[in-house]
Amino acid sequence: MNALLRGCTVLACLGLGLGLAWSMLELPPAPIQMPGLVASHMDQSGVDHPVTAVLLNFRGYDTLLEVAVLLLALLGMLAAGTTPLHASSFKEAPMLTALARALTPIAVLVAGYLLWAGAFKPGGAFQAAAVLAGAAVLLRIAGLLPSWTTPADGLRLALAAGLLVFLGVAASGLALGGLLAYPPEWAGTLILLIETSLTVSLALILAGLFLAGPDSRPPEEQS
Amino acid sequence: MSTGLLYAMTGVLLFVLGMGGLFLRRALMTKVLAFNIQGSGAFLVLVGLGQRSGIPDPVPQAMVLTGIVVSVAATALALALIRRLADNDMGTGDEP
Amino acid sequence: MSAWLDPVPWLILLPLIWATLAFILGPRRGGRLAMAGLAIQLGLAVYLATQMMATGPRVHSLGGWGAPLGIDLLADGLAVAMLLLTQIAALPLVIYARAYFSASSTASAPQWEGAPRRMVPSDQFWPLTGFLLAALNALFLSADLFNLYVTLELLTLAAVGLVALGGKPSQVVAALRYLLVSLAASGAYLMGVALIYGTYGTVSIAHLTPLIGTQPPPAIWLAGGLMMTGLLAKTALFPFHFWLPPAHGGAAAPVSALLSALVVKASFYLVLRLLLEPLAPMAEAVSWLLGLLGAAAILWGSWQALATRHLKRLVAWSTVAQLGYLFLIFPLLAPDGLALQAGVMQAVSHGLAKAAMFTAVGVLMLATGRDTLDGLAGVAGRLPLTIFALGLAGVTLMGLPPSGGFLAKWLLIDAALGQGQWPWLIIIIGGGLLTAAYVFQVLRQSFLTAPESTHFQPVPRSMEWTAFMLAAASVLLGLRGVEWIELLAVV
Numbered sequence: 190m191n192a193l194l195r196g197c198t199v200l201a202c203l204g205l206g207l208g209l210a211w212s213m214l215e216l217p218p219a220p221i222q223m224p225g226l227v228a229s230h231m232d233q234s235g236v237d238h239p240v241t242a243v244l245l246n247f248r249g250y251d252t253l254l255e256v257a258v259l260l261l262a263l264l265g266m267l268a269a270g271t272t273p274l275h276a277s278s279f280k281e282a283p284m285l286t287a288l289a290r291a292l293t294p295i296a297v298l299v300a301g302y303l304l305w306a307g308a309f310k311p312g313g314a315f316q317a318a319a320v321l322a323g324a325a326v327l328l329r330i331a332g333l334l335p336s337w338t339t340p341a342d343g344l345r346l347a348l349a350a351g352l353l354v355f356l357g358v359a360a361s362g363l364a365l366g367g368l369l370a371y372p373p374e375w376a377g378t379l380i381l382l383i384e385t386s387l388t389v390s391l392a393l394i395l396a397g398l399f400l401a402g403p404d405s406r407p408p409e410e411q412s
Numbered sequence: 413m414s415t416g417l418l419y420a421m422t423g424v425l426l427f428v429l430g431m432g433g434l435f436l437r438r439a440l441m442t443k444v445l446a447f448n449i450q451g452s453g454a455f456l457v458l459v460g461l462g463q464r465s466g467i468p469d470p471v472p473q474a475m476v477l478t479g480i481v482v483s484v485a486a487t488a489l490a491l492a493l494i495r496r497l498a499d500n501d502m503g504t505g506d507e508p
Numbered sequence: 509m510s511a512w513l514d515p516v517p518w519l520i521l522l523p524l525i526w527a528t529l530a531f532i533l534g535p536r537r538g539g540r541l542a543m544a545g546l547a548i549q550l551g552l553a554v555y556l557a558t559q560m561m562a563t564g565p566r567v568h569s570l571g572g573w574g575a576p577l578g579i580d581l582l583a584d585g586l587a588v589a590m591l592l593l594t595q596i597a598a599l600p601l602v603i604y605a606r607a608y609f610s611a612s613s614t615a616s617a618p619q620w621e622g623a624p625r626r627m628v629p630s631d632q633f634w635p636l637t638g639f640l641l642a643a644l645n646a647l648f649l650s651a652d653l654f655n656l657y658v659t660l661e662l663l664t665l666a667a668v669g670l671v672a673l674g675g676k677p678s679q680v681v682a683a684l685r686y687l688l689v690s691l692a693a694s695g696a697y698l699m700g701v702a703l704i705y706g707t708y709g710t711v712s713i714a715h716l717t718p719l720i721g722t723q724p725p726p727a728i729w730l731a732g733g734l735m736m737t738g739l740l741a742k743t744a745l746f747p748f749h750f751w752l753p754p755a756h757g758g759a760a761a762p763v764s765a766l767l768s769a770l771v772v773k774a775s776f777y778l779v780l781r782l783l784l785e786p787l788a789p790m791a792e793a794v795s796w797l798l799g800l801l802g803a804a805a806i807l808w809g810s811w812q813a814l815a816t817r818h819l820k821r822l823v824a825w826s827t828v829a830q831l832g833y834l835f836l837i838f839p840l841l842a843p844d845g846l847a848l849q850a851g852v853m854q855a856v857s858h859g860l861a862k863a864a865m866f867t868a869v870g871v872l873m874l875a876t877g878r879d880t881l882d883g884l885a886g887v888a889g890r891l892p893l894t895i896f897a898l899g900l901a902g903v904t905l906m907g908l909p910p911s912g913g914f915l916a917k918w919l920l921i922d923a924a925l926g927q928g929q930w931p932w933l934i935i936i937i938g939g940g941l942l943t944a945a946y947v948f949q950v951l952r953q954s955f956l957t958a959p960e961s962t963h964f965q966p967v968p969r970s971m972e973w974t975a976f977m978l979a980a981a982s983v984l985l986g987l988r989g990v991e992w993i994e995l996l997a998v999v
Contacts, residue, residue, distance in 0.1 A: 206428035219709030239470035265669030461706025
């Protein structure tokens with residue numbers, strides 16, 4: 190790319206930034222105020238934390254599609270092809286192994302807490318799953334967890350279970366008048382059901398994005 | 413200027429930095445990083461501008477959580493494809 | 509009416525369910541599931557269309573909340589016209605794909621140096637296709653700007669996965685480039701959504717349209733500009749077309765067909781929807797620019813199609829050109845609705861014709877084992893049905909009567925003449941001539957005599973027939989297209 194084009198790109202980005210910043214300065218207050226609207230519906234949402242209520246109830250459909258997006262990332266990776274990753278590709282490291290062994294139970298505990306806490310304070314399935322997946326990555330690096338190239342039957346079921354449960358709950362809402370409609374008295378239980386199954390599946394998907402990673406070593410080292 | 417607006421301004425800065433990086437940098441890894449910076453900028457604007465009056469708004473916060481997961485997924489796929497590419501280069505580069 | 513029987517949510521739920529089940533079933537499984545699912549989806553789409561014609565547009569409030577607190581789905585004429593196209597084009601493609609993957613794995617499995625072990629190109633095709641169709645249906649039905657962002661990302665990731673399917677290095681490069689362009693574009697779109705939410709406190713299109721009114725503040729102009737630029741990059745409108753030929757030209761034949769026929773139309777649909785409704789004040793300012801870019805796309809895309817010697821590249825460049833016609837409608841949009849009808853007719857007829865063309869080319873490539881024009885010599889005698897399909901699809905792309913493409917171009921010319929904007933005629937007719945040139949180039953080559961040594965692989969009949977059905981549908985659309993257009997009156 191030549192210097193002139195680079196200069197123009199820099200100028201365009203600069204102009205866009207200045208324009209955006211300027212346009213925000215004198216905005217009048219928004220005509221629709223969502224905080225009040227959300228607060229007035231909290232008692233029907235089944236949870237006590239407004240973000241969780243928006244995420245899993247008011248705008249639960251976004252979350253449903255987003256779980257599919259995450260599963261798709263793994264599918265795309267499998268479609269492009271993976272090659273087996275050897276347990277020995279990471280050097281023996283006694284400290285790392287000990288650390289992984291010590292941290293994993295704590296990670297499981299923290300994930301459980303985050304899942305439970307999501308109902309009334311920041312937390313929830315995604316946070317819990319991220320912690321679990323982090324533990325899996327650590328175990329993998331320490332050589333304590335095997336990698337896989339194509340998920341076996343049971344693993345595929347576990348990877349997709351969260352989405353399947355979510356879809357099932359969403360569809361049963363149709364009986365009540367709308368996709369994803371929960372009866373207020375059942376909303377808390379249903380959200381917990383969705384969040385729990387999502388935690389397992391999302392943790393496996395996130396971990397899978399690392400564990401199923403293609404091997405970057407030259408082929409002669411592969412046996 | 414309210415705190416929310418300050419966040420939004422920072423978001424604009426990150427957004428254009430990321431945008432510039434996506435256009436100007438050639439290395440694939442840098443591009444993926446630039447995309448993440450650009451996305452973070454948009455998230456900050458979404459949260460910051462929505463709360464410029466000082467009242468916390470759960471709706472953009474939930475949207476940003478959704479957006480973060482989406483961009484994690486996209487980043488993972490991009491990284492996997494980049495590794496697949498590196499894999500292929502190594503696998504076939506030295507062979508006749 | 510009970511919500512159980514409402515086709516709107518089921519059009520999104522069904523493909524999500526069968527895609528997930530296909531993934532659980534395992535690699536290469538799920539073809540029958542996909543066919544069954546799509547057959548039901550087609551039924552639902554037709555049912556929705558007839559229902560809507562009788563009772564007007566349908567709103568489905570997700571979770572029962574209703575916008576602006578919740579997300580609404582909206583089925584109006586434009587959305588349902590696109591839904592019909594999606595299910596009608598996808599069903600034959602799924603039938604074709606089953607035969608294609610079984611034929612290409614038994615014949616000569618496309619192996620290359622450094623190919624990963626135990627990898628078959630069809631491994632994840634079914635779940636990816638299911639999610640792709642779910643994303644398309646969800647996108648056409650969504651009436652919420654942020655939800656549209658999520659559906660766009662769902663669509664992108666499914667499409668990128670499909671491009672990378674098989675993992676050939678050239679495919680991975682194309683997939684990665686497609687992904688990076690799409691991500692930058694989504695980022696720009698999201699920034700626009702952030703500005704709009706910040707300004708008005710909602711992302712529901714129905715609430716935004718009256719709020720934005722006719723004199724929006726500068727922030728909304730910037731938001732609109734960012735969203736439009738992002739969506740145009742995703743549609744591969746000239747000069748953002750550079751990612752399309754390698755991505756569509758390098759993928760497996762059924763994948764190319766899905767991408768060219770449907771995926772690029774989704775972001776076009778959004779451009780149209782946004783400029784018709786919430787961003788209407790912008791429409792006048794950008795319509796000429798969009799029209800000119802469309803004209804450039806027609807000329808440049810057709811020229812490149814004429815210059816390439818690779819079959820699939822030719823068809824992919826033809827997509828770049830045909831997308832240009834979709835954008836010619838913007839300077840001609842008027843209350844009489846002619847240009848809008850022309851745009852939808854062009855989207856539908858190009859969708860069917862391009863699906864036919866990629867499937868036919870897939871047949872030819874499987875038979876000859878090559879992807880070049882020169883390899884085609886003699887195929888007309890061996891695969892007359894496929895060449896006939898290719899010719900019929902070409903008739904639609906050229907815009908000859910009685911095809912759907914003719915109807916689209918006729919409406920477009922009608923709109924241009926009605927408004928005294930005759931210079932567009934030169935582009936419309938010139939583009940048609942260039943199209944004829946590259947289509948005849950393929951046909952001429954296939955009628956040449958084959959060298960003695962040429963060996964043709966046998967190809968399943970079902971592949972030839974699906975290609976032919978798609979092509980025939982694109983031509984017959986010209987006779988039955990009026991009913992499709994009547995859908996658009998439902999707003």
